[in-house]
Amino acid sequence: MNTDILKQNRKSWNTVADHFNGVDALPGYGPFAQSEDELRLFDSIEGKNVLDIGCGSGHSLLYMSKQGAKDLWGVDLSDSQIDRAQEILSGLDAQLYCAAMEEDIGLPEQYFDIVYSIYAIGWTVDLDRTLELIYFYLRPSGTFIFSWDHPLYVHLKSEDGLVSLNGSYQDEDSVHYANFKGEDAPMTIPKRKFSTYLNALVKAGFNIEQVVEPDVPHDLKDLEPEVSDRYYSLYKAQKFPTSFIIKARK
Numbered sequence: 737m738n739t740d741i742l743k744q745n746r747k748s749w750n751t752v753a754d755h756f757n758g759v760d761a762l763p764g765y766g767p768f769a770q771s772e773d774e775l776r777l778f779d780s781i782e783g784k785n786v787l788d789i790g791c792g793s794g795h796s797l798l799y800m801s802k803q804g805a806k807d808l809w810g811v812d813l814s815d816s817q818i819d820r821a822q823e824i825l826s827g828l829d830a831q832l833y834c835a836a837m838e839e840d841i842g843l844p845e846q847y848f849d850i851v852y853s854i855y856a857i858g859w860t861v862d863l864d865r866t867l868e869l870i871y872f873y874l875r876p877s878g879t880f881i882f883s884w885d886h887p888l889y890v891h892l893k894s895e896d897g898l899v900s901l902n903g904s905y906q907d908e909d910s911v912h913y914a915n916f917k918g919e920d921a922p923m924t925i926p927k928r929k930f931s932t933y934l935n936a937l938v939k940a941g942f943n944i945e946q947v948v949e950p951d952v953p954h955d956l957k958d959l960e961p962e963v964s965d966r967y968y969s970l971y972k973a974q975k976f977p978t979s980f981i982i983k984a985r986k
């Protein structure tokens with residue numbers, strides 16, 4: 737496991753936490769992507785024990801609580817994010833841990849009905865180990881749902897609205913940002929092919945139930961936005977999904 741990357745990313749996440757306060761959180765699955773309100777991927781949440789991997793500011797756990805989840809647990813690499821989640825979830829009995837998702841921190845075996853991760857799983861420096869742990873935490877028949885950047889998205893270069901392939905989709909190395917979100921925050925994000933995620937789930941023992949390459953939300957579908965070359969834009973998202981979502985079962 738590359739602990740140098742984890743150390744660097746933890747420090748930088750503490751710096752950029754403010755930029756992500758509830759931005760990538762349920763019911764949302766990702767930028768300009770259909771939300772849970774449209775997709776309805778979760779089975780009943782009422783009375784269920786849930787674990788959020790990369791829980792960030794805790795907004796997804798708050799959503800889970802409003803849907804009637806019983807036990808709320810979350811893990812995140814950044815202590816600033818965990819502090820924020822503690823504030824957001826104050827008054828609720830949430831168990832929050834500042835830790836890397838790749839680490840075994842002694843979370844209970846076969847305890848959770850639902851494990852989910854909204855825009856966090858792709859940060860793992862050890863996908864196999866992370867999925868192995870998630871499998872271990874889940875009860876038999878429990879569900880794991882996660883969303884992340886569509887693996888091709890990082891390669892889409894846009895110039896005057898014309899989209900082309902940038903770099904190599906074949907190379908599963910990593911992308912390094914010296915100034916993530918314009919801050920003094922170096923970040924390294926592993927690059928993986930779509931098949932790598934699917935095969936890693938199968939290797940961990942999961943049955944894949946649904947793979948979603950979400951369209952834009954219903955109310956944005958017929959808008960005609962200005963041409964935009966921003967990394968995430970409605971203009972691009974109407975042509976290519978920003979995200980992918982997978983529902984898998986133990």
Ligand SMILES: C[S@@+](CC[C@H](N)C(=O)[O-])C[C@H]1O[C@@H](n2cnc3c(N)ncnc32)[C@H](O)[C@@H]1O
Nearest residue numbers: 749761790791792796813814836837854856859
């Ligand atoms: C885009 S945010 C996720 C937002 C969050 N899911 C929500 O519902 O608000 C990504 C999160 O992943 C966390 N993260 C990054 N690498 C991680 C790792 N290796 N283990 C655990 N969390 C990690 C970051 O600290 C950050 O809070």
